[in-house]
Amino acid sequence: MSENISATRLNTLIDEPDQEFDVRAALFFQGKEYALLPSNLPFQIGRDETVCQLVVDSELASRNHCAIVMKDGQLGLLDTSTNGSVVKFGRADSIVVHRKFLPLAGQGCFKLGEKIDLNDPNLIMFKVTKVGVAS
Template sequence: MTERRPLTILFADVSGSTRLFESRGDEIARRIVANVLIALAEVAGRHGGRVVKTIGDEIMCTFPGPLHGLLAATDMHRRIKNDPEFQRDNLAIRIGLHHGEALVENEDVFGDAVNTAARMADKSLARRDQIVTTASTVFGITNTTGLRVRPLGSAWVLGKQAPIDIVDVLWQEDIAHVTTVQRVMQAIDATVTTERPRLMVRHRSQAFEIDEGTPFSIGRDPASSLVVETEWVSRNHALIEWKKGYFMLADRSTNGSWLKIGDDDEIFVHRDETHLRRGGSISLGQAHQLDDSDLVYFQCID
C-alpha cells in the first residue's frame, strides 16, 4: 500500500567510525557501531519514532511530527555522550532532519522530504555533535520545549529551485547567541545584512581575504593566487569561488584534495566540488598528516 502523509525524517550518522575501524579492527568496530545504532533506535522509539533502515553507520527514522524528532535528536546526542564505551573511542553523531510530505510504501519512505533530511545530515552541512534542520521544521514550535536554535544561513538541496534556510538545534549547555525555536524565522531575517560574505584563507605565513567576486586559485603554477610548491600538488590544483550562495572548493588536480571541518572525518574531493562552511583545513594532494605545515586553513565570515 502506498500513501502520502506528513512525517519528520531523521538521519543520524556515526562520526569517528573510520578511525574506529583503523584502531580497533573490523570485528570490534562493527560491534561498537552496531551498539550505537541500537542505542539510537531505542531513543527514537521512546519519542514515537520508527526505524526505517540502517545504512552502514547511519540510521534513518521517521516521527509523526517535528517536536518528536527534535526531542529525539537531542536525546540521541545525550545518550552517546553519556555512554563510557562510546566516549572511550571518541564517538559522536551528527543528525539532520526535516518535516514534510513523504511517500510511504512497503515500510520504506521516499520523496522530497527524505532527500532534504538526508542533505541536512550531509558532512558538508552537519558536524559531529550537531543537529541541523530546516527552518520550516522548527517554525511554529513554542518555546515551552526549551529548545534553542542558531541560524546557519541557507543551503542548496537537489531538486529545489532556491536555497532553503537551515538552523542548528542546540542541545548542549552553551546557548550564547541563540534564539528560541518559535522566533527562528525572525532570527534568520535579522542575520541578513548588506555585508558581503568573505572567506579568510591562511597558508604558513600568508593570509588572504576572498569575497564573492574574487576566484582564488591554488597550485604550483606561479600565476596561482596561492602558490604551494610541493610535488604532490598539481600546477592548477584547486579553485575557490562563490557559487550558489557558498564558497565552493573545486578540485582540478591529479591527486585530489582532502577537506576537514572541525573534528569530522576528512572528505576526499577529486575532480569535483564541495562547499566550504564555517572553518577548517584543506590538505592538497594527500590526506592530512601529523605535519600540518602544508595545510591551507579557511574561515567563513558571514
C-alpha cells in the same frame, strides 16, 4: 505505534546573475592570510605561480590544483586536480574531493593531493564567517 519524524529545513539562495554576495572568508597558509572577496573569486591554488594566487610547492599539487569559487550561492572548493584534495571541517573526519565542488563553512583545513597531517607546513586553513546576499 507512533514514530517520531524529524526534518531539516534548508534555506537556499537563488543565484541570479546580477546578485552580489557578501563573503567574509579567508585562507591561512604559511603565516600569510588571503582574504576571499567576491572581486578575487575564483581564487586559484596550485603550483603554477603565473595563474595561482596561492602557490603550494608540493609534488602532489597540480599546476592549477583547485579554486575557491562561488557556486549556487555557496562558497566552496572546486577541485580540478589529478590527485584530489582532502578537506577537514573542525574535528570531523576528512573528506576527499576529486574533480568536484565542496561547499566550505565554518573553519577547517585542506591539503592538496595527500592526507591531512595537522603539523604539516603546507596545510591550508580556512575560515568562513559569512556568505549571503549583499544588502
